[in-house]
Amino acid sequence: MLNPADFIKESIMEIKNTVKDKKAIIALSGGVDSSVASVIAAEAIGNNLTAVFVDHGLLREGEAEYVETTFQDRLNFRFVDASAEFLRKLDGVEDPEEKRMIIGEVFIRVFERVAEEVGAEFLVQGTIAPDWIESEGKIKSHHNVALPHGLVLEVLEPIRELYKDEVRILGSELGLPEHMTQRQPYPGPGLAVRIAGVITPEKIHICRKANAIVEEEVHKEGLDKTLWQYFAVLTNTKVTGVKGDIRDYGYLVVLRMVESLDAMTADVPELPWMMVKTISQRITAEIPEVTHVALSVSDKPPSTIELA
Known part of the structure; x- marks a missing residue:
């Protein structure tokens, strides 16, 4: 059974020991998974973490404003409007799996650019168990699993072995508000799928x-x-x-x-x-x-x- 306090403590120490005094970025979507991963990573390395929220033009109504309001004062927050780049790459694409792969690749390219700007060497992700289980089972790829070739950042996935209900428990333990911990899951590719x-x-x-x-x-x-x-x-x-x-x-x-x-x-x-x-x-x-x-x-x- 998950002990949230122990899990958070161990995750913070692991990230500290791995990243040390280097810098990292995290893909912050505003969902509970990436939010919990962001807060854990920020507890570990402070302002050496840059939380990057990317608007790919396929967000829910009011999503960008919601995420910015929630995190801009809590994390070292960076907003990137890359909607034109995503939609250009998706132009004419019909197959949902191809959409997922394109979006995943563009996400990583955006993160790599930000990483270069801030001098980051690590990419933290809010991957959870169903993500990689479905990807390995070839049911669906997830943008935070099916990474394109040529990735230059070392990936850290602190909640990789957890399921959504466990992540929600961690969120409460970390002091995230209920409207955040209980948000319904939203696919990384957004409205594209x-x-x-x-x-x-x-x-x-x-x-x-x-x-x-x-x-x-x-x-x-x-x-x-x-x-x-x-x-x-x-x-x-x-x-x-x-x-x-x-x-x-x-x-x-x-x-x-x-x-x-x-x-x-x-x-x-x-x-x-x-x-x-x-x-x-x-x-x-x-x-x-x-x-x-x-x-x-x-x-x-x-x-x-x-x-x-």
């Missing part, structure tokens, strides 16, 4: 808005405390609809809401039907490009939590 087919500015806008509606209604219902993840996926399918007594032809959005303990398995619970209906009504009313909303009811396995 929630947008089927080619990524366009229009699709990013649609998917971002749909996800914001899902999150808002789930919070209103109080299910954010029990659901593991809840989000919307913009499919590459268009279906006929009727808006204002006129035929319309718009996108199909799929809702995904699951319960889980460690992301290795997940179940779709019974959901309040009026909440689902409200989400559907809001998405089709507030996002003109969408004509149809469906609900995913597949557990993991055989499905994965993310649809792409």
Whole structure:
């Protein structure tokens, strides 16, 4: 059983002994994994750690502002807007696995540039057990595992052997606020794996808005405390609809809401039907490009939590 105080103490000592008086950067996404890893590393090496938050143009609504507000006074924080670089590399790419690999490579190139600027020799990452288990099992690659060739930084992964529930416990032990430790997981590639087919500015806008509606209604219902993840996926399918007594032809959005303990398995619970209906009504009313909303009811396995 995890003893959080002992684990934190041992991790801090290990990082201190490894990094010594050298410098490190950490990929800070704002999720609980990278947040916990950042705080542990900062406890170990102080301002010799630079926490790098990269905006790849595929964030949730308000995400950049949330992360900056939460960490700019707590960590040696660096904000990098690399959205143009990411979206240029993703232009015309349809396959979700190729998207993941491209995003992973661009992330590392950005981190390498920052590392060169600050003189860092180490890269700390918030990799946890499901990341590398799924990658080694060739289920999905994760940007913080499938690193491109030519990496010049030594990688440290202080929470690599832990599962999400254990990381949340560490976060509480470290004094992170509950709204941070209990955040739903968000994929490193962001909306790239929630947008089927080619990524366009229009699709990013649609998917971002749909996800914001899902999150808002789930919070209103109080299910954010029990659901593991809840989000919307913009499919590459268009279906006929009727808006204002006129035929319309718009996108199909799929809702995904699951319960889980460690992301290795997940179940779709019974959901309040009026909440689902409200989400559907809001998405089709507030996002003109969408004509149809469906609900995913597949557990993991055989499905994965993310649809792409």
